[in-house]
Amino acid sequence: MRRATSLLALARTAHSLAAPNSLLRGRKMSAMASKATVVWLRDELRVHDNALLAEAARRGAPVLPVFCLDPRVFDASAKSDLGSSQKTGARRAKFVLESLEDLRGSLKDLGSGLVVRRGSPRQVLADICEELGDDVAIISSEAACSEEQKDEAAVSEIAPLTKVWDGTLYHRDDLAYIPFKDQFTAWRTSVEKGDTPVRADCFARPRDLPAPPACSGLDDAIPSLNDLGYGDASVDKRGDFFDPRGGEAAALERLQRYVWDEDRLRTYFDTRNGMVGQGYSTKFAPWLARGCLSPRRVAHECAKYEQKRVANKSTYWVKFELTWRDYFVYYAHKYGEKLFFPYGVKGSSQKWRVDSNALRAWKEGRTGAPLVDANMRELRATGFMSNRGRQNVASYLVHDLGLDWRLGAEHFEELLVDYTPESNWGNWHAAAGLSGGRINRFNILKQSKDYDADGQYVKLWCPELAKVPAPSCHTPWLLSTADKDRYGAADYPPPLKTLGFKGGKPPPKKAKGGDRDKIKAKRRQKSRVQAAYL
Numbered sequence: 001m002r003r004a005t006s007l008l009a010l011a012r013t014a015h016s017l018a019a020p021n022s023l024l025r026g027r028k029m030s031a032m033a034s035k036a037t038v039v040w041l042r043d044e045l046r047v048h049d050n051a052l053l054a055e056a057a058r059r060g061a062p063v064l065p066v067f068c069l070d071p072r073v074f075d076a077s078a079k080s081d082l083g084s085s086q087k088t089g090a091r092r093a094k095f096v097l098e099s100l101e102d103l104r105g106s107l108k109d110l111g112s113g114l115v116v117r118r119g120s121p122r123q124v125l126a127d128i129c130e131e132l133g134d135d136v137a138i139i140s141s142e143a144a145c146s147e148e149q150k151d152e153a154a155v156s157e158i159a160p161l162t163k164v165w166d167g168t169l170y171h172r173d174d175l176a177y178i179p180f181k182d183q184f185t186a187w188r189t190s191v192e193k194g195d196t197p198v199r200a201d202c203f204a205r206p207r208d209l210p211a212p213p214a215c216s217g218l219d220d221a222i223p224s225l226n227d228l229g230y231g232d233a234s235v236d237k238r239g240d241f242f243d244p245r246g247g248e249a250a251a252l253e254r255l256q257r258y259v260w261d262e263d264r265l266r267t268y269f270d271t272r273n274g275m276v277g278q279g280y281s282t283k284f285a286p287w288l289a290r291g292c293l294s295p296r297r298v299a300h301e302c303a304k305y306e307q308k309r310v311a312n313k314s315t316y317w318v319k320f321e322l323t324w325r326d327y328f329v330y331y332a333h334k335y336g337e338k339l340f341f342p343y344g345v346k347g348s349s350q351k352w353r354v355d356s357n358a359l360r361a362w363k364e365g366r367t368g369a370p371l372v373d374a375n376m377r378e379l380r381a382t383g384f385m386s387n388r389g390r391q392n393v394a395s396y397l398v399h400d401l402g403l404d405w406r407l408g409a410e411h412f413e414e415l416l417v418d419y420t421p422e423s424n425w426g427n428w429h430a431a432a433g434l435s436g437g438r439i440n441r442f443n444i445l446k447q448s449k450d451y452d453a454d455g456q457y458v459k460l461w462c463p464e465l466a467k468v469p470a471p472s473c474h475t476p477w478l479l480s481t482a483d484k485d486r487y488g489a490a491d492y493p494p495p496l497k498t499l500g501f502k503g504g505k506p507p508p509k510k511a512k513g514g515d516r517d518k519i520k521a522k523r524r525q526k527s528r529v530q531a532a533y534l
C-alpha cells in the first residue's frame, strides 16, 4: 500500500524551506516566485530519474545546475577526520570528474549547462547567488550524514533551500509509517510485508530543461586531476574489473551489459560471492554511489527482465541488495553523528588496540593471511574489492587484530571508487558489531576454503604464492623452509596472527593428565586440522 498520502508524508513532500539569512541581504525569499533556480548537485550526477532536476523544471524559472569541488573533499592534500588516510583517493576523484564531463554533455543536450567550481558549497553558492542577483532559490537533495548536513545548514543561510528526497530504492515518504528497525532483516521484512512499492513513476529523462541564467563558469573547463593535486589514477587490470568510467552513459552501458548482453542477472544469486572477474556481481556500485545510476532504474530493469526472460531468486536478490543500500541510508539518518563514534550507536564497550605496524601491514596486504592480503592488494591496485572480500578484511582488522574499526573505514573511504558515507560506515558498524546485531567474526581459513578453494584469487594478487599448490597457498606458514624456497614463497610475510586456532592463539605446549586434557587435546587436533585444511 502506498503511503505518500499520509499527513506526515504530505508534510515531507512540501519540502523544508530553510529560513534564509544575511549573506545576500535584501533578497525576497520566495522559492516559488524566484527568478532562477540553482540546482546544487552532489551525488545525483545523472539526468534520468533525478528528483532535483524534475523539481527545478517544474518551477519554470531558469535553472542553473552547479557542482562544488570542495577542497576539503576533492583535493589530494585533504585528510580524513582522524588523519589516517586521504579523504578522496585519485581513482574516485577521476571518476567524479568523468561523471561531471558526462553530465555537462547531457545537460547541454537538454538546453541547460553545468557550472563546476572549486570551493566549499557555502562559498561557491554564495558567489553564484550574488552574481545572479535577487530572488534565487536553491534545490538540493537531503543528505543523511553529518558533514553534508552541515553544508546544507551553511547553504540555507544564503538563499531559500528546498531539499528533495533522491537516491533510494524506496522513497522515504512511502516508508513514513514503517518504523526503522535497527536489524536489517526486521526492517526489510517490514518493508516487504508492508508491500511498499518501488515507485513506478521514475522521473522521466526530461526532453529539455529551462535555459540557464547567464552565469560565469558555464563554459569553463572542468578542473583536471592534476589541478586537484592528484597523480596516477590508473587501475591494475588483473582483476578484469574494467576501469570504471564515471558518468551516466557508462552506468547505463554497464546495466545493459550485465542484465541483457551477458545475461548475468539470471545467475546473480549463485555468483555474487565471487572474487575474480568483472561478471560475478553487478559492479553497479561506483555509479550508484555518485548517482550516475538510479536504484529505481535498476529495479525497473530487473522487473523488465523478469517479464521478458526469467524471474528467479537471482532477479529478486539484486533488489534485496539494493534494500541493504537503503537500509544504511536510513540507518545514517536515524543515528546522525553516532555513525562516526568509536563505540557506535549502542555504546559498545569493546576496547580498540593501537598498533601502527599492524595497521600498515593490513593496508599494504602484508599480514601473512593470504585471503586478507589478496583483497587488500586488490583494493590498493584497483579501487574495488568484492563484498566477500570486504567482509573478511573488516572482520580480520576488527576481530583478529583488534584495531580501531574507524581506521579501516577511513582507508576504505580513501580508496573505494564506490565509497558512500552511509554504506561504508554503516557496513563497518555491522562488521565491528556496533549496531546491536549479531557479531559476524569470519573464520578466514574457512572463508578461503569456501570461496577460493583452488587459490585462484590469492595467487592472482599475491604472486609470491602463485606456485604454491592449493590448499597450502592459504596456509603458507605451515610450509617447510625447503618448500617455501621451492615454490618461490620465501618472501611472503609470516602471519601477524596465527589463524586456525581458537582465539587466534596456538594451544599451550604442556598438556596435563585427566579427561579435561583429553578434550583439550581433541580440540587442539581439530584446530590443527582446520589450519592445515585436511
Ligand SMILES: Cc1cc2nc3c(=O)[nH]c(=O)nc-3n(C[C@H](O)[C@H](O)[C@H](O)COP(=O)(O)OP(=O)(O)OC[C@H]3O[C@@H](n4cnc5c(N)ncnc54)[C@H](O)[C@@H]3O)c2cc1C
Residues within 6 Å of the ligand: 272, 281, 282, 283, 284, 285, 286, 288, 289, 318, 321, 322, 324, 325, 326, 328, 385, 386, 387, 388, 390, 391, 394, 412, 416, 418, 419, 420, 421, 423, 424, 425, 427, 428, 431
Ligand atoms: C566493510 C564494508 C564497506 C563497504 N563500503 C561500501 C561503500 O562505501 N559503498 C558501497 O556502495 N558499498 C559498500 N559496501 C557494500 C558492498 O560490499 C558493495 O556495495 C558491493 O561489493 C559493490 O559491488 P557490486 O556493485 O558488484 O555489488 P552487487 O553484489 O552487485 O550488489 C548490487 C548493489 O547492491 C548494493 N549493495 C550490495 N551489498 C550491499 C551492502 N552490504 N551494503 C550496502 N549496499 C549494498 C550496492 O549498491 C551494489 O552495487 C561495503 C561492504 C563492507 C562489508
